[in-house]
Amino acid sequence: LxxxxxxxxxxxxxxxxxxxxxxxxxxxxxxxxxxxxxxxTGGVEIYDKIKARIEGLDIGVLVNNVGVSYPYPEYFLECYQQDPKFLQNIISVNIHSVTHMCALVLPVMVNRKKGVIINVSSTAAVIPNPLLSVYSGSKAFVDKFSVDLQTEYRSKGITVQCVQPGFVATNMSKIKRTDLMTPSPDTYVAAALNFLGYTTKTAAYLPHIFLQLTLNLMNDVICEPFTTNFVFNQLLTMRKRALRKQQKQ
Ligand SMILES: NC(=O)c1ccc[n+]([C@@H]2O[C@H](COP(=O)([O-])OP(=O)(O)OC[C@H]3O[C@@H](n4cnc5c(N)ncnc54)[C@H](OP(=O)(O)O)[C@@H]3O)[C@@H](O)[C@H]2O)c1
Incomplete structure (x- = not known):
């Protein structure tokens, strides 16, 4: 930008x-x-601070990018038992931030009949994603919220875009080396901006679009339990690897 x-x-x-x-x-x-x-992860009071700092600014683009995920794939109850604040934190950061930031910024955009909101969801929202269920559920919220928000405010000149990345090489994914399936943030953002105004939700980056298509096709054609188990087994392997690493430390 x-x-x-x-x-x-x-x-x-x-x-x-x-x-x-x-x-x-x-x-x-x-x-x-x-x-x-x-x-x-804070409560509504943090939005008073943000509101005060952006007062009077003519904000044209809001990017809701902030997000947290699990340290590694884990069963829902284990997450909760290890850290009872985990559920509140992930929902505050991934869901509450998106809705509250839209509420703060939309009035200015509606007044000037122009504005862009980009909400960062995840491919996790639209494919089977066991062992990351709270994360993927929170991203599915972002997906649905964005689509319905777009319908409400399209006639007011607002464009809402929801992007659903697969793996990107960032701190969150813990992937340092880029490859075809794992672009750098710069590459991913460039791909996402190309879709702005053309589609309300998109994986945006071609290899991620194909990944979603393949998994959804497997779901529809081969059958859902097969796809779900395929992903579940992969995530179980990642979980075992992370736990082994943790034990060694
Ligand atoms: N990387 C992926 O593979 C991937 C895939 C799909 C979707 N996504 C989504 O893409 C978005 C960006 O993620 P990323 O991969 O760039 O992750 P990241 O490298 O971990 O960056 C997350 C950003 O959010 C900020 N943040 C985290 N917790 C916060 C909190 N409690 N309060 C305020 N700021 C906080 C971080 O700030 P600090 O620097 O201060 O920690 C950082 O700027 C997220 O919404 C994520 O869910 C990522």
Missing amino acids: AKRGFNLVLISRSLTKLEDVAKKIGEDHKVDIKIVDVDF
């Missing part, structure tokens, strides 16, 4: 990381950058 000349408000929880990113973007692009440090 900075490359395209947009001024930015960056919102995240670590002030030093925000300062570093703002400095780096500022060195490369002549745009105004504000930063707001809030922890989205």
Whole structure:
């Protein structure tokens, strides 16, 4: 967005990381950058801080990117027993942030009859994803919310886009090396922006689109239990590997 000349408000929880990113973007692009440090696991009070910091800004694009997932695939009850706050945190960060940020920013967009909201969901929302059930459920919320929000506000000049990435090489995926199935964030974002205004929800990056098509085709043609078990076994293997690694530490 900075490359395209947009001024930015960056919102995240670590002030030093925000300062570093703002400095780096500022060195490369002549745009105004504000930063707001809030922890989205917090309650409604954090939105008062955000509201105060964005007051009077003519916000044209909102990107709801913040998200958290599991440290590794795990059974639902194990997650809860290991950390009772886990459920609240993942729902606050992945769901509450998206709805509340839309509520803060939409009035300005509706007034000027123009605006773009990009909500980052996940391929996990639309394929079987056992052992990450709260994460995938939260992303399915983002998917459905986005589509219905688009219908409500299309006639007011608002474009809502929901993107559903597969694996991208970031801290969350813990994948450092990019390959065809795991693009860099830059590659993924470029692909997603190409779809803006053309489709309300999309995996956006071609190999991720094919992944979704293949799994959904397997679901429909071969049968659902086969696809679900196929993914379940893969995630069980990832879980075993993570637990073995944890025991060694
Ligand atoms: N990477 C993937 O493979 C993948 C696949 C599908 C969907 N996604 C989705 O893509 C989005 C971006 O994820 P990513 O892969 O870029 O993850 P990431 O590298 O972990 O980045 C997550 C961002 O969210 C911020 N954040 C996390 N918890 C927060 C909290 N409690 N309060 C405020 N900010 C918080 C982080 O800030 P700090 O730097 O301060 O921690 C960071 O800026 C997420 O919605 C994710 O679900 C990712």
